[in-house]
Each structure stands twice: as structure tokens, then as C-alpha cells.
Amino acid sequence: MEYAIEVKNLKKSFQSLxxxxxxxxxVRPNEIYGFLGANGAGKTTVFKMMAGFLHKDAGSIRIFEFDTENHHNQILRSIGLSIETPVFYEHLSAKENLEIHLAYMNAEADIPKVLSMVGLGEIDxxxxxxxxxxxxxxxxxxxAMIHNPRILILDEPIxxxxxxxxxxxxxxxxxxxxKYDKTILLSSHALSEVEYVADTVGILVNGTVTKQAKMKDIKNQYSNGLEDYYFEAIKGADTNA
Known part of the structure; x- marks a missing residue:
């Protein structure tokens, strides 16, 4: 399968905007895709449409073999999400919060192992x-990863x-x-961190992805790497507006 996530001609309006x-x-399988854009560019809106939390006005979204229009439940099992400010059961422990999520997803997992993987293995x-x-x-x-999804969609995870x-x-x-056969789509304002981890980068400007390229190609073509690539994309969009 060529793409883990494929978005085509996606449109979304809020009232008249x-x-x-x-x-x-x-996004190809087993890659890290850095999804960049200024505040308010629409990155979170795209993520919510991928997860089926927002209805799209037009276009298509396919996650592996499923389209979001007709396979919402299958897609929710295939993805792990962290979108906007995470909300937890404040009076419960980390372990108990994960147990509730697993029950909701009808899944099982080694909770201590996952907590250890994210650096919370020693908490009481x-x-x-x-x-x-x-x-x-x-x-x-x-x-996001406790139910062993194939894709992680992470909004400003750091x-x-x-x-x-x-x-x-x-x-x-x-x-x-x-090592774990995951595909990761993440947004971040920390360009240097995206440059460290991303295999591919897409930049959302004025509601559309104006540029998408392999990170290795960006480093070869731009002396300051991702920073130059990003600001060229933003400037070019402003010029064409």
C-alpha cells in the first residue's frame, strides 16, 4: 500500500469562512510526517476531520484502505490521537486513565510497558x-498509543x-x-524538532498544503534546512494572496 493517509481536495468552512x-x-506507511503551519492555519481542523470529529464539506480522506465517510469505527481503531489540550480524569492515576481508555476501545495492553516507553514508568x-x-x-x-494503533496523529506533542x-x-x-510498524503524523511549532524526526514535511498555508517534500531533500537544497523551506513557503503564499 503506497499511502497510510491520503487526503485529496479537502474543504471545510465555518459559516462563511x-x-x-x-x-x-x-503520508507513507512507517514514516514520520511533520505537518507545519502558523497558528490558525487549520492543522487541528484537518486532524479532526481525519478522526471523524468534524464533517468535511468536500474532498476525501483515506486511512489505509478505509475512507472516513463510511468506516468511522474501523478508522478509530486504527489511529491513536492527541489533539489540542488533552483531558484526563484528574482524580485518577495514569494507569487508571489508560485502563478506562482501553475499556472504551475494547482493547488490552501492557500498561506498565507503555508508561515506561513514554518516561512515566516510575510514577506512583x-x-x-x-x-x-x-x-x-x-x-x-x-x-494515543496504548491500544496499539497503526497510526498516531499528534497535535503539538512536545x-x-x-x-x-x-x-x-x-x-x-x-x-x-x-521497530513497531507505526506511522506518525505530527504538528509542531518547533521547527528544529521536526527537522530531527520527520521523514516528510508538509506546510499548510491559507488552507492548503503549499509544499510537501522529503526532509533529506530539504536539507540538501536549503542552507538553513527546514527553517528556510518553511519561511519560503509562507512568504510565497503571502505574495500570491
């Missing part, structure tokens, strides 16, 4: 209300992490694609 305008992107039974922002970010990633946490997640994302 067209937010997503003929958006196209493609303290409630999530006592967690730092970085611990919450780690738990959000654990919840927000709140300290430098060690960012490095840990960088290594985890690489490990998940290389």
Missing part, C-alpha cells in the same frame, strides 16, 4: 491532577516538555516507526 481550501497531503499512584505539564504531555502520548523530555519523545517516535 473557508478554512481548508482544496488541501492535499499523503498519584492523581493526574498532581502531574506537571510535561507529565501530562507524556501521558497524552501514552494514551508542548510542555523540558529538553530531556523532547529528546526522549524524539527517540520514541523514531523507535515506533522503525
Amino acid at each position: 473557508e478554512v481548508i481550501k482544496g488541501c492535499n497531503l499523503s 499512584l498519584r492523581p493526574v491532577s498532581k502531574f506537571s505539564l510535561g507529565m501530562r504531555a507524556r501521558l497524552a502520548i501514552a494514551r 508542548n510542555g516538555l523540558d529538553p530531556q523530555g523532547i529528546r526522549d519523545m524524539r527517540e520514541l517516535f523514531k523507535k515506533l516507526t522503525e
Whole structure:
């Protein structure tokens, strides 16, 4: 199968404002795709349409062999999500939060192993209300991957992490694609971190992906790598507006 995720001519309006305008992107299996764009560009809106949380106005979204229009339940089992600010049961522990998610997904998993993978292996039974922002970010990633989905869709997954946490997640994302047969689609404002982990990068400007390229090609063509590529895309879109 050529693509794990394929989006064609996607459109979405809120009242009279067209937010997503003929958006196209493609993510290959077992790659990390960095989805970039300014605040308000529509990245989260695209993610929500992929997950079926928002209805698209036009276009198509296919996740592996399933289209989102007719296979919502199959897609939810195939993807793990962390979109916007994660919400947890504050009075429960990390383990208990993951147990609830597994029950909802009708799945089983080695919870201690997954908590260890995200750097929460040594925590006690303290409630999530006592967690730092970085611990919450780690738990959000654990919840996204706990039911063993084929695809992870992660919206700003390193927000709140300290430098060690960012490095840990960088290594985890690489490990998940290389050893655990995962595909990762992530957004981030940290261009340097995307440059470290991404195989492919797409840039969303004015509601459409204006550029999509392999990270290795970007590094070969631009002296400052992803930063130059990103700002060229933004500037070019502004010029054409």
C-alpha cells in the first residue's frame, strides 16, 4: 500500500469562512510526517476531520484502505490521537486513565510497558491532577498509543516538555516507526524538532498544503534546512494572496 493517509481536495468552512481550501497531503506507511503551519492555519481542523470529529464539506480522506465517510469505527481503531489540550480524569492515576481508555476501545495492553516507553514508568499512584505539564504531555502520548494503533496523529506533542523530555519523545517516535510498524503524523511549532524526526514535511498555508517534500531533500537544497523551506513557503503564499 503506497499511502497510510491520503487526503485529496479537502474543504471545510465555518459559516462563511473557508478554512481548508482544496488541501492535499499523503503520508507513507512507517514514516514520520511533520505537518507545519502558523497558528490558525487549520492543522487541528484537518486532524479532526481525519478522526471523524468534524464533517468535511468536500474532498476525501483515506486511512489505509478505509475512507472516513463510511468506516468511522474501523478508522478509530486504527489511529491513536492527541489533539489540542488533552483531558484526563484528574482524580485518577495514569494507569487508571489508560485502563478506562482501553475499556472504551475494547482493547488490552501492557500498561506498565507503555508508561515506561513514554518516561512515566516510575510514577506512583498519584492523581493526574498532581502531574506537571510535561507529565501530562507524556501521558497524552501514552494514551494515543496504548491500544496499539497503526497510526498516531499528534497535535503539538512536545508542548510542555523540558529538553530531556523532547529528546526522549524524539527517540520514541523514531523507535515506533522503525521497530513497531507505526506511522506518525505530527504538528509542531518547533521547527528544529521536526527537522530531527520527520521523514516528510508538509506546510499548510491559507488552507492548503503549499509544499510537501522529503526532509533529506530539504536539507540538501536549503542552507538553513527546514527553517528556510518553511519561511519560503509562507512568504510565497503571502505574495500570491
